[in-house]
Amino acid sequence: MAKRSIGIDLSSSHFHAVQVSRTAGRLHLEKTFSSPMRRFSDSPDQLLSSLTTEHGFDRRAPVALAADSADLFFRNILSDASDKKNGKLDPLPPVKDNFPLDPADTIIDLWPHPQQLKHRKATLVTATGRKSARNRLNALKRTHLRCELMDAPVFALHTAVVTNHPQDTAAPFLMLYSDGIHIILALADHKDVYTVRSLPSFPAADGDPDAARTKLTALIIREIELTWRSIMGKTIPPDTVLFLAGSLFQDPDLFSHIQDSFTSRVIPLNLTSRLTSNVDTAILSPDLGIAQGLALRALSPRDTVGVNFIKADNQKEIKSAGLKKQFLILVALITLLGAISVISLFIKRSRLEHEYLNLKNETRTVFRQTLPAETTIVDESAQMDTALHSLRREYANLAPLSDTAWDPLTVLHTLFTHTPSQLKVSINSISISGSLINLSAQCDSFTVLEQWRSLLQKVPAFASVEINNPQKIPDSHLVAFNAQITLHTEKP
Amino acid sequence: MRLTTREKRLSLIMIIFIAAWVSYALLVKPARARLETLQRVIPEKASLLQDLKTKSREYLALSQSLNTLQKQIASQPPDFNLLSYLESLTNKLRLTDNVVTMQPQTQPLADVYNETIVILELKDITLKQLIDLLSRLSSASAPLRVRNLNLDKDPASPQLLDTTIHISHLTLK
Numbered sequence: 189m190a191k192r193s194i195g196i197d198l199s200s201s202h203f204h205a206v207q208v209s210r211t212a213g214r215l216h217l218e219k220t221f222s223s224p225m226r227r228f229s230d231s232p233d234q235l236l237s238s239l240t241t242e243h244g245f246d247r248r249a250p251v252a253l254a255a256d257s258a259d260l261f262f263r264n265i266l267s268d269a270s271d272k273k274n275g276k277l278d279p280l281p282p283v284k285d286n287f288p289l290d291p292a293d294t295i296i297d298l299w300p301h302p303q304q305l306k307h308r309k310a311t312l313v314t315a316t317g318r319k320s321a322r323n324r325l326n327a328l329k330r331t332h333l334r335c336e337l338m339d340a341p342v343f344a345l346h347t348a349v350v351t352n353h354p355q356d357t358a359a360p361f362l363m364l365y366s367d368g369i370h371i372i373l374a375l376a377d378h379k380d381v382y383t384v385r386s387l388p389s390f391p392a393a394d395g396d397p398d399a400a401r402t403k404l405t406a407l408i409i410r411e412i413e414l415t416w417r418s419i420m421g422k423t424i425p426p427d428t429v430l431f432l433a434g435s436l437f438q439d440p441d442l443f444s445h446i447q448d449s450f451t452s453r454v455i456p457l458n459l460t461s462r463l464t465s466n467v468d469t470a471i472l473s474p475d476l477g478i479a480q481g482l483a484l485r486a487l488s489p490r491d492t493v494g495v496n497f498i499k500a501d502n503q504k505e506i507k508s509a510g511l512k513k514q515f516l517i518l519v520a521l522i523t524l525l526g527a528i529s530v531i532s533l534f535i536k537r538s539r540l541e542h543e544y545l546n547l548k549n550e551t552r553t554v555f556r557q558t559l560p561a562e563t564t565i566v567d568e569s570a571q572m573d574t575a576l577h578s579l580r581r582e583y584a585n586l587a588p589l590s591d592t593a594w595d596p597l598t599v600l601h602t603l604f605t606h607t608p609s610q611l612k613v614s615i616n617s618i619s620i621s622g623s624l625i626n627l628s629a630q631c632d633s634f635t636v637l638e639q640w641r642s643l644l645q646k647v648p649a650f651a652s653v654e655i656n657n658p659q660k661i662p663d664s665h666l667v668a669f670n671a672q673i674t675l676h677t678e679k680p
Numbered sequence: 681m682r683l684t685t686r687e688k689r690l691s692l693i694m695i696i697f698i699a700a701w702v703s704y705a706l707l708v709k710p711a712r713a714r715l716e717t718l719q720r721v722i723p724e725k726a727s728l729l730q731d732l733k734t735k736s737r738e739y740l741a742l743s744q745s746l747n748t749l750q751k752q753i754a755s756q757p758p759d760f761n762l763l764s765y766l767e768s769l770t771n772k773l774r775l776t777d778n779v780v781t782m783q784p785q786t787q788p789l790a791d792v793y794n795e796t797i798v799i800l801e802l803k804d805i806t807l808k809q810l811i812d813l814l815s816r817l818s819s820a821s822a823p824l825r826v827r828n829l830n831l832d833k834d835p836a837s838p839q840l841l842d843t844t845i846h847i848s849h850l851t852l853k
Contacts, residue, residue, distance in 0.1 A: 526700075530708060537711050540718040547725040551732055558736040569728055572735050576742075583742050585789050586749040588825040588848060596829040596845075597814040614838075620829040 192249035195482025204479035217465035236331040252337040252486035259317040262384040266308040297495035343494030344481030352461035366436035405445040433457040433477035623675035756822040762849040804840040
């Protein structure tokens with residue numbers, strides 16, 4: 189099954205689109221569309237929409253879009269091993285401020301060179317404005333095209349050159365592209381773009397176009413030599429290839445001028461050198477090189493050289509959104525926890541206040557029920573103590589009259605009931621005063637005395653039974669003793 | 681005045697912090713202090729209530745008993761005289777010859793009552809006579825109580841007892 193992709197090169201002067209497919213490793217250029225951008229009559233939305241509605245482009249194919257050349261910047265960063273942070277190059281902080289863009293509104297992506305440049309590790313830092321990038325992406329979204337990649341035109345051109353001219357790209361080569369407004373000069377090999385430069389492009393001078401071509405050619409040749417020398421540190425070898433693409437170099441006179449001035453080979457980009465195509469060759473101009481390169485990048489992004497501003501932008505957004513989300517969740521959790529703590533605190537306080545009020549009311553009710561005559565209540569407990577003490581004192585005077593007080597008849601009855609006759613305990617005297625009984629008695633033996641004491645101790649009315657001074661009566665077998673029995677305060 | 685995003689964020693954090701601090705100072709801290717006070721006071725108050733209930737029960741019981749006794753004292757015959765009663769009782773029980781002394785003592789009791797105590801000393805009475813005497817005293821029409829009772833067996837005649845009885849009688853002033 190064929191895998192398709194679309195490359196779209198959109199600038200202020202032109203609109204190029206190419207659809208390629210790959211079937212069993214064979215690349216096929218399926219469709220192209222090219223249109224100038226007229227400032228007042230053409231809108232990108234219309235042109236993008238027409239790709240699928242009028243020109244038969246596949247709506248489901250992934251799209252690669254070129255970043256705006258006017259808003260694109262490159263910088264090679266050389267670094268030592270000591271610049272590594274956690275084993276990874278981190279050139280962003282010092283570099284971001286060096287681009288003529290608002291750092292907060294800049295998307296940066298890195299192309300780490302696979303080989304060292306000038307004996308040092310190097311990274312090609314690519315920057316574009318976030319606003320212009322998103323404007324382009326939004327235009328694609330409006331036309332329901334699925335954009336997966338946004339790359340710099342120079343990387344797309346490199347992909348197109350390497351794909352179409354593999355035999356001429358094994359050694360370092362040069363690429364020159366111009367759409368009439370911008371000139372891009374790049375030094376590359378088949379797996380790396382060493383450096384990229386933007387050169388000024390100016391219209392032909394009034395009067396003498398040939399003089400303008402000569403001037404432009406001289407500028408280009410000078411910059412090519414300077415660029416080569418700055419990277420390679422030597423002059424350009426004679427077998428070096430310069431690839432030309434873009435509308436400016438479709439001028440045969442300018443092409444001849446450059447070919448004549450450049451000491452090595454100059455090759456125009458051929459879009460169908462390694463791709464089969466049914467498209468009319470008359471419309472397959474090198475102008476479409478960037479669009480074709482973008483389509484090839486979208487087809488095999490990992491096997492080609494380039495950057496992806498969409499991924500770089502999303503990564504930052506995802507990271508930022510992730511951090512923000514985590515922070516918000518943390519804040520929400522802390523707030524929730526705090527709110528729950530405060531609410532539970534107030535609920536607990538309210539419950540305890542209610543409990544305290546109930547206790548207070550109940551205390552007041554008990555006090556009023558007990559002492560209804562008390563009108564001034566200051567301290568229930570102290571006032572109750574005073575009243576109770578006074579009542580106890582008054583009651584103590586009349587207590588002997590109470591039915592619950594012990595009367596001597598009951599005491600004697602209890603005592604004699606629990607003194608069996610077989611024990612032969614003979615009581616000589618008894619004194620009953622309140623709840624105290626003192627008696628003196630005698631019995632046959634200490635054993636009998638102990639039995640009697642045990643019997644009395646089991647009597648519920650008696651709180652205690654004490655036997656004092658038990659002794660044998662001289663010249664007798666009898667045992668004399670005193671006993672002290674304490675009664676419970678009130679009758680049971 | 682235009683504030684940057686950073687300034688806005690810092691201002692927001694500061695406002696949140698101040699709001700949290702004010703809320704803590706005005707709401708949470710006093711609530712916590714009150715909660716601690718309540719947690720300390722409620723068990724004390726509950727214990728106090730239990731104590732008060734116990735005292736209340738005792739107070740009401742004492743008060744009720746006191747009322748009954750007061751009614752009993754107030755309802756006795758107004759012409760009741762303890763000495764006369766005892767004299768009559770000993771005659772009735774044929775204990776006149778056994779009476780050694782019958783000595784009255786009167787003393788005020790609190791602000792409301794007068795207490796008359798008669799010390800009745802009897803010699804050579806039987807246990808049955810003593811029980812009869814005590815029974816009659818407990819069923820007298822006036823509220824009489826035996827405060828003290830001393831019994832001594834007569835060594836010469838073990839069936840007979842010498843006894844001293846302190847009989848108390850309360851009257852309203």
